Amino acid sequence: MKEIEFKLETPINYADQNAGCHVDALHLTLCAPTVSMIKQTSIIKNIFFKGMNQNKSEITEKESEEIKRSGQIPEINAEMIEYLVSSNPNLDAIINAFKELCVAVKGGVVKMPDGSKITPYLLDEMSTTDFEKMMGVYIQNFIVGSLLNRMKTL
């Protein structure tokens, strides 16, 4: 199963369950979602594309500037996704669905360096900058990225 290492700007102090002590986590591991989490991923995908359609003129303008500048269609990266998520009118619904996805009892797609799943307490301890970045990286890599890149070639 695909996994990505996500580096934290602000370390999270957590209980390493192999060592029995508190240490700073400098990175997290993001894992691909399974079908058991399809409800949350569908909510994110649905709201994301709805918001994208509403912002279409702005995106097209930005994209055409980029195409003019570089002469080719830009790659859809995590920063772009973060921007699109942040400008989505239903941002709080995306955040809630993503939080559920992170701490889902069955699954839980974010792992600490010791291999344990992130808990609601640890998620609350995370800095907002890291959380927003992580959401962008996750949504790009596991939820909408491949579809967006396929749509680009149509």
Added chain:
Amino acid sequence: MSDSNTIISDLTLVVNNIAFAIVPNSMKADLGLGEQEVVAATAGGGRTTAVYSFDAKSMISHYKMELYCTQLSVDVIRTWKSLANTLAIKLINNNNGKTLTINNAAITNLVEFEFAASGKVSIEFKGDRTV
């Protein structure tokens, strides 16, 4: 509220990264500061000098608290019992965000679940000195 005139009673217990609700006012904590003793040594001629000693045996953390007997409590206590010496505990003072941290902890007492209305269970953690 200032730190000097507020008694600490609003604490959050976090064991292995999971926050738990405890019975109010049930927390008692020995931070592992240890027991010190000052004894007199005679220097002759009626003179004495104070000799200080500490008992390293008492320099471990010892936390006592009560939880309500829910299914969650039963499940987690069973897990905690099996994770001897690998529990990492944090107590957070919700008035100022300051934390007390205990590493390498274990539940040491005989755990008795009181399966009754308002039933409680007492647990005791012992671990490294509190930091």
